[in-house]
Amino acid sequence: MQRAKQQALKNVEHVAEGVAAETLPEGKLFEIAQSIGDKRLEELNVEDTTCGYCAVGCRFDLYSDGEEVLAARPTAEEDAPVNGISTCVKGKFSYDFINSDDRLTSPLVRDENGAFREASWDEALSRVAEGLGAIKDEHGGEALSVIASSKATNEDNYLMGKFARQVLGTNSVDNCNRLCHSSTVAGLARTYGYGAASITTEDLELADCILLTGSNTTEAHPVLATRIKQNVRDGADLLVFDPREIQIAEYATQYSRVKPGYDAVWINGLTRYIVNNDLHDEEFVAERTTGFEDVKQAVQEFTPERVEEVTGVPPEEIAAAAETVAAADACVFGWTLGLTEHSHGTENVMAMANLAAVTGNLGKPGAGVSPFRGQNNVQGGGGDMGPLPDNFPGYQDIADDEIRAKFEDAWDCDISPEYGYYTTQMFLAADDDDVRGMYIIGENAALSEPGVNHAEDVLRELEFLVVQDLFVNETAQYADVVLPACSFVEKTGTFTNTDRTVQMVKQVMEPKGDSRPDWEILQDLANRMGWEWDYDSSAEIMEEVSSLTPLYGGVSHERVDAEGGLQWPCWDEDHPGTERLYTEEFNTENGKANLQGIGYSEPAETPDEQYPFTLTTGRVLYQYHTGTMTHREAGIMQYSPNNFVEIHPETAAELGVESGELVTIESRNGEIAVPAQVTDRVGPENVFVPIHFADSAVNRLTDEEHLDPAAATPEFKVSAVRIRPYEGEAETMASVEGEVARGDD
Numbered sequence: 001m002q003r004a005k006q007q008a009l010k011n012v013e014h015v016a017e018g019v020a021a022e023t024l025p026e027g028k029l030f031e032i033a034q035s036i037g038d039k040r041l042e043e044l045n046v047e048d049t050t051c052g053y054c055a056v057g058c059r060f061d062l063y064s065d066g067e068e069v070l071a072a073r074p075t076a077e078e079d080a081p082v083n084g085i086s087t088c089v090k091g092k093f094s095y096d097f098i099n100s101d102d103r104l105t106s107p108l109v110r111d112e113n114g115a116f117r118e119a120s121w122d123e124a125l126s127r128v129a130e131g132l133g134a135i136k137d138e139h140g141g142e143a144l145s146v147i148a149s150s151k152a153t154n155e156d157n158y159l160m161g162k163f164a165r166q167v168l169g170t171n172s173v174d175n176c177n178r179l180c181h182s183s184t185v186a187g188l189a190r191t192y193g194y195g196a197a198s199i200t201t202e203d204l205e206l207a208d209c210i211l212l213t214g215s216n217t218t219e220a221h222p223v224l225a226t227r228i229k230q231n232v233r234d235g236a237d238l239l240v241f242d243p244r245e246i247q248i249a250e251y252a253t254q255y256s257r258v259k260p261g262y263d264a265v266w267i268n269g270l271t272r273y274i275v276n277n278d279l280h281d282e283e284f285v286a287e288r289t290t291g292f293e294d295v296k297q298a299v300q301e302f303t304p305e306r307v308e309e310v311t312g313v314p315p316e317e318i319a320a321a322a323e324t325v326a327a328a329d330a331c332v333f334g335w336t337l338g339l340t341e342h343s344h345g346t347e348n349v350m351a352m353a354n355l356a357a358v359t360g361n362l363g364k365p366g367a368g369v370s371p372f373r374g375q376n377n378v379q380g381g382g383g384d385m386g387p388l389p390d391n392f393p394g395y396q397d398i399a400d401d402e403i404r405a406k407f408e409d410a411w412d413c414d415i416s417p418e419y420g421y422y423t424t425q426m427f428l429a430a431d432d433d434d435v436r437g438m439y440i441i442g443e444n445a446a447l448s449e450p451g452v453n454h455a456e457d458v459l460r461e462l463e464f465l466v467v468q469d470l471f472v473n474e475t476a477q478y479a480d481v482v483l484p485a486c487s488f489v490e491k492t493g494t495f496t497n498t499d500r501t502v503q504m505v506k507q508v509m510e511p512k513g514d515s516r517p518d519w520e521i522l523q524d525l526a527n528r529m530g531w532e533w534d535y536d537s538s539a540e541i542m543e544e545v546s547s548l549t550p551l552y553g554g555v556s557h558e559r560v561d562a563e564g565g566l567q568w569p570c571w572d573e574d575h576p577g578t579e580r581l582y583t584e585e586f587n588t589e590n591g592k593a594n595l596q597g598i599g600y601s602e603p604a605e606t607p608d609e610q611y612p613f614t615l616t617t618g619r620v621l622y623q624y625h626t627g628t629m630t631h632r633e634a635g636i637m638q639y640s641p642n643n644f645v646e647i648h649p650e651t652a653a654e655l656g657v658e659s660g661e662l663v664t665i666e667s668r669n670g671e672i673a674v675p676a677q678v679t680d681r682v683g684p685e686n687v688f689v690p691i692h693f694a695d696s697a698v699n700r701l702t703d704e705e706h707l708d709p710a711a712a713t714p715e716f717k718v719s720a721v722r723i724r725p726y727e728g729e730a731e732t733m734a735s736v737e738g739e740v741a742r743g744d745d
């Protein structure tokens, strides 16, 4: 099977954006799979399911012989509203992790010498109940925190939030949304009411204009990039503002290189041009917004000259982009983490929300705001299901007495009205012993948190740490107990994708070894800690979700399966779901978009003589998150074997380094050594390092205290660094010869 997959990968070598299905003859991969071991179609398990890698939410049929996943094949186009017959290399090929030799198939506990040994579920769960229970008894539930998993299903995540509040007695439950789009959620919720995309994916093809910023779409959201490129080929304008000249910029009507950390400046510059030239949508502004005069006044300081001085974007580019947006009948504003992972990410998002509103680009086909979410279920599991310190499921405020009483009644427990810690705050609170124990599910905080040197110290010092995962990942190295969870091909539930569509995830294989679905583990643990949970299936959990969560009021497994997906809000069983938000009114008390002027902010740390370069971080096509799944895929590692740093040719010449040679990157927080990739994709003052590799973890360089004040999102996109040729023995990394393999070259 491995050889066949590698052959198939070779066939799609040229698919820079990774859209594999389009380049393979229909059924080709399945033919390959069939030829392996003479499997016959009728002997295989086949389920239509949803990809577990990114939040685009591609649907396909997954084929398994019960031992391994043999093929992912497009479903009927009408059953896959987001992707049709397209998938990317990850959804298509990356399933070796399921049977990886180091897959966790039994619980692990520490022995008397501090080493891990295998244990029964009974022993492991007893240890967890005792460890967490002891901290709760001595210091109160607030001394415990839970990090939930945006890779897990909605049903799993609903129970993670319930477990934290009901069983542990803490509101400190959060997840990876804190590290990425929580500033989007805060900024959009403040302005429009919902912290989510207003569009349906089809709008990317209906728009006359798409403005993209901070989104390496071809690598991070390949299938969405394909839809955008198709629309551009059909005549739509594409405007790309980004510090890196990423591949999608090749398709752009206009590409503008921006200095990292000052997005609200150029966005306000666009808004200023539009309102000062009376290009805004007067009718929309008058009837559907408040705060226009505040915005108009606030943007006046962002003159073309100032925008150029701060961001590097010349006046003619601001004017041209503003004219293009204003002339479009329908414009989509799309972004990813380049806009949000800042110490003022919420302000960036609010500036973008202002621009969309003053141009009337909301609530109609081809128009709206589209934050492209990252992990497969960060919209649903990471947000909608309420494993959040301040919200119950459906973004219901825990400080609201009536709402809290509803959940106290349903869950038969008292819940504090005080917000808990956000993920980033949990690690800071642990320094003061305000957090003493953690339960981390499907997250790899030892690589993904900002300032991982600090995160490692915290994990090491915790009184009790439980990790629930598929592998003994970097975080689990510090755990007292490790519980084996199973993957999305081994369980049933739902994911909610980036355009709010709830879709089925179906089991095609039995869980490996003694691994179990997260919800089953939580249920056993809750019962061991004195509660009486009695769910027979994830469908039953969704029934409880819909009974308590108005946004999901009409969502059930039965409907989602029968209808191929439901977009929230879906108020009741007769409601068809909601393709586009804000067609009639906004989700605010007055029903209007409440605009607020956004002033000037700068990054928490700016380059200086000591640390003259700005480091940004991000993703590459072939890898996913901290690599726990993709690093176990031989075909993937063939294309993306190691880390790298993009350095501009001028900088490389000054340093005297060439592509493939190691450099040391140093910030005020730490240092790493990585091979250089010399490229003018970045500007001379910037460098870029991906987030996926443990041996040169870029978050050793980022800072755990540079957080957005509204959303507590870290400033991953701006760190001041210096660079020097590596002075150790090796001049190059063993596996790197010349140019580092890339997904988009």
Ligand code: SF4
Pocket (backbone or CB within 6 Å): 051, 052, 053, 054, 055, 056, 057, 058, 083, 087, 088, 089, 090, 091, 092, 221, 222, 223, 224
């Ligand atoms: Fe999976 Fe995302 Fe690739 Fe689609 S684009 S196949 S959802 S990783």
